[in-house]
Amino acid sequence: MPLDWTGLGDFSRVSTSSAIAAVLLALIGSGELGPGTVLPPERELATSLGVSRTTIREAIHELTLKGVLTRRQGSGTVVVDRSASGQELLRDMSATERDAEEVIDFRTVFEPEIASLAAVRRTESDLVVLSRLCDYRPDKVGASESLDLDQRFHEAVAAATHNRLIVTLGRVTSEWLVDFRRASHASVEGRRMSLDGHREIAEPIGAGDDAKAAVAMRAHVTAVGRM
Numbered sequence: 001m002p003l004d005w006t007g008l009g010d011f012s013r014v015s016t017s018s019a020i021a022a023v024l025l026a027l028i029g030s031g032e033l034g035p036g037t038v039l040p041p042e043r044e045l046a047t048s049l050g051v052s053r054t055t056i057r058e059a060i061h062e063l064t065l066k067g068v069l070t071r072r073q074g075s076g077t078v079v080v081d082r083s084a085s086g087q088e089l090l091r092d093m094s095a096t097e098r099d100a101e102e103v104i105d106f107r108t109v110f111e112p113e114i115a116s117l118a119a120v121r122r123t124e125s126d127l128v129v130l131s132r133l134c135d136y137r138p139d140k141v142g143a144s145e146s147l148d149l150d151q152r153f154h155e156a157v158a159a160a161t162h163n164r165l166i167v168t169l170g171r172v173t174s175e176w177l178v179d180f181r182r183a184s185h186a187s188v189e190g191r192r193m194s195l196d197g198h199r200e201i202a203e204p205i206g207a208g209d210d211a212k213a214a215v216a217m218r219a220h221v222t223a224v225g226r227m
Contacts, residue, residue, distance in 0.1 A: 016051050017058035018124035024059065025129050025159070028068055028079055029152045035081035039069070062123065067164040103180050104225035106173070108218060111154070114170070115201055115217035116210040118160035126160035130202045138191035143182070146191040150181055153198045157217075160205065184224050193223065 027033040039045065042060070046053045060077055063069040070080050118126070133153045138146065151174045158170025184190040197220035204212035 017055045017062070018128070020049060020051070020056065020059040021062045021123070021125035022128035022132075024063060025068065025125065025156070026132065029129070029156070033079050035079055037079040038075060039077040039079075041076065059125075062125065062162075065162050065164075066159045067167040068159065103177060104221070107177070107221040107225070110169075111157075111221050112214035112218040114158055114161060114166060115205060116214040117163070117166070118157050119205045119208055119210040119213040121162050122160040122205055122208075123162075126156065127202075127206050129156050130160070130205065134195065134199045134202055136195070138195050139188050141191065143185045143191070146185040146194065147178070147181055150185065150194050150198075151178065157201065157205070181224070197223065 024033070024039075033039075039060070040048070042053045042056045045056045049056070060069060064071065064077075068080055069077050072078050122130075130153065133149055133156060136149065141149070155167075155170050155174055158166050161167070184194055197216070201213060201216045201220060204210075204216055
């Protein structure tokens with residue numbers, strides 16, 4: 001399985017292991033590496049990318065901590081099923097129970113704290129991914145693509161905490177927030193507001209400013225909730 005670096009951004013300013021982790025995150029986030037995909041052996045990856053096995057091992061270790069990859073005895077390194085891990089939490093939560101007010105309350109309480117923790121724990125690869133998810137023009141993407149980028153951005157913030165429980169929670173809530181997010185992406189103005197909010201969140205996360213990251217996330221989810 002060749003890894004395509006084309007169009008995945010400039011990784012020259014980050015360490016090699018972080019660059020590889022960022023590429024793998026991008027491929028997984030876009031669906032090119034789907035759930036259950038088995039990565040090539042470390043030796044093969046190292047040869048194809050021109051790096052050491054230690055570098056590959058460090059990148060895989062980081063993604064394992066994020067809950068993105070898992071190591072299976074006899075199978076190798078496998079891409080985790082992003083939805084299966086949250087099915088049990090979703091099972092008893094019907095759509096009627098998830099009204100708009102509850103969703104806004106949930107996001108206002110939890111997402112600022114997640115952004116705050118992400119600012120403290122983020123790695124170089126996390127910053128590359130967040131930057132890439134903010135690198136587009138809202139007038140050049142459709143509603144569905146903008147919605148996908150929105151979901152992936154919030155999941156990437158959760159992944160930057162390097163806490164498996166938060167990562168799982170982020171994936172679960174991303175699934176049942178989609179109906180509420182869809183309305184905000186119906187217009188170019190809504191897509192622009194979403195992107196502006198994401199950029200304002202990504203900046204303090206990149207700077208390691210946990211307080212400002214929390215404030216930016218709270219302002220973002222509140223603004224979206226009013227739409």
